Amino acid sequence: MDSYVLHAERPGDMDSLAARHRPRRAPGPGEVEIEVRAAGVNFADVLVVLGMGTVFGESDAHELGLDGVGTVVRVGSGAPGAHVGDRVLFFHEGAFASHVTVPAELVVAAPAALSDAEAATLPVAYLTAWYALVRLAGLGAGETALIQSAAGGVGLAAMNVARLHGARVLATSGTERKRQYLRELGVEHVLDSRSVAFADGVREISPDGVDVVLNSLAGKAQQAGLGLLRLHGRFVEIGKRDIYGGGTVELAPFRHNISMHSVDLLLLSRVDRPLVQALLAELSPLWADGRLEPLAHEVYPMREAPTAIRTLTTGRHVGKVILTVDGL
Numbered sequence: 001m002d003s004y005v006l007h008a009e010r011p012g013d014m015d016s017l018a019a020r021h022r023p024r025r026a027p028g029p030g031e032v033e034i035e036v037r038a039a040g041v042n043f044a045d046v047l048v049v050l051g052m053g054t055v056f057g058e059s060d061a062h063e064l065g066l067d068g069v070g071t072v073v074r075v076g077s078g079a080p081g082a083h084v085g086d087r088v089l090f091f092h093e094g095a096f097a098s099h100v101t102v103p104a105e106l107v108v109a110a111p112a113a114l115s116d117a118e119a120a121t122l123p124v125a126y127l128t129a130w131y132a133l134v135r136l137a138g139l140g141a142g143e144t145a146l147i148q149s150a151a152g153g154v155g156l157a158a159m160n161v162a163r164l165h166g167a168r169v170l171a172t173s174g175t176e177r178k179r180q181y182l183r184e185l186g187v188e189h190v191l192d193s194r195s196v197a198f199a200d201g202v203r204e205i206s207p208d209g210v211d212v213v214l215n216s217l218a219g220k221a222q223q224a225g226l227g228l229l230r231l232h233g234r235f236v237e238i239g240k241r242d243i244y245g246g247g248t249v250e251l252a253p254f255r256h257n258i259s260m261h262s263v264d265l266l267l268l269s270r271v272d273r274p275l276v277q278a279l280l281a282e283l284s285p286l287w288a289d290g291r292l293e294p295l296a297h298e299v300y301p302m303r304e305a306p307t308a309i310r311t312l313t314t315g316r317h318v319g320k321v322i323l324t325v326d327g328l
């Protein structure tokens with residue numbers, strides 16, 4: 001098949017994932033066409049394949065694949081910085097495909113020193129972590145950040161961003177194997193993400209609480225995280241279950257002058273591209289000189305996409321799962 005996109009023929013049935021022909025689209029004004037080399041699997045893709053895309057919210061019902069790396073093969077008018085042959089990272093839905101046509105603002109040069117799979121670990125994980133911790137939370141040197149589910153893609157990126165800013169990291173994760181992995185990365189305190197007992201653990205380590213919580217845990221764990229914030233603490237919610245599920249928040253922790261933020265990166269890629277472009281511009285030099293490193297990852301060829309996506313549903317993997325794009 002010369003040009004294809006991966007699609008769940010029957011949402012909810014992982015084995016119905018199939019490549020179907022999609023004609024290439026010539027780039028319009030301000031767009032570029034990219035021949036995709038590798039794409040990241042994100043948790044949002046799992047929800048779409050499981051048929052939960054529209055349950056959680058409009059913006060989750062995206063075309064599969066949100067980010068990747070590839071080569072620019074056509075440039076539309078009004079995209080002056082882009083050139084045919086450029087190797088680029090992109091953040092745009094429809095990445096599980098041979099080709100994508102995307103707005104040039106959502107594209108940035110790929111770090112030359114990285115392989116395709118390494119480069120594909122970067123965009124969504126770091127955009128999310130950077131926007132959450134730097135732009136929203138304003139995490140500073142000497143502050144303490146609690147990173148929930150820190151061994152996942154966003155979690156590992158968040159730890160690297162927090163350390164770059166001189167913050168102390170407390171981490172949680174759901175299995176002993178992943179907690180051991182985090183300890184080997186030098187995280188001193190790693191707690192269990194699958195029990196609210198993590199909150200007691202944090203209080204033992206840091207009796208007056210933490211400055212920032214990066215959260216994707218739902219229900220009681222979310223509330224327990226809020227309760228850990230010290231004066232002027234910032235809570236950044238990146239999970240969507242409680243937001244779309246009509247969850248509520250007890251306000252008692254707000255007596256500490258805390259603030260709560262939420263992130264929907266995909267929505268930003270649709271409605272606020274200048275912001276995404278600015279975030280990519282901030283991250284690009286840090287990726288290029290290795291101050292922010294590629295994340296641990298497993299690689300699968302596109303024809304094994306069901307296996308790759310199932311890997312994320314188990315919650316046992318560390319870091320990113322990457323699909324390499326081939327001829328099928």
Ligand SMILES: NC(=O)c1ccc[n+]([C@@H]2O[C@H](COP(=O)([O-])OP(=O)(O)OC[C@H]3O[C@@H](n4cnc5c(N)ncnc54)[C@H](OP(=O)(O)O)[C@@H]3O)[C@@H](O)[C@H]2O)c1
Binds near residue numbers: 043151193216263
């Ligand atoms: N708001 C946004 O724009 C945005 C952008 C990117 C990601 N996210 C969210 O951030 C979180 C991490 O995303 P990611 O792409 O980095 O995914 P990921 O690598 O698959 O990490 C997800 C983590 O969630 C934890 N988890 C908890 N319950 C789980 C379950 N039932 N099944 C599988 N994993 C479970 C696991 O960590 P432990 O077992 O260690 O707890 C797993 O490592 C997800 O909730 C995702 O939806 C949000």
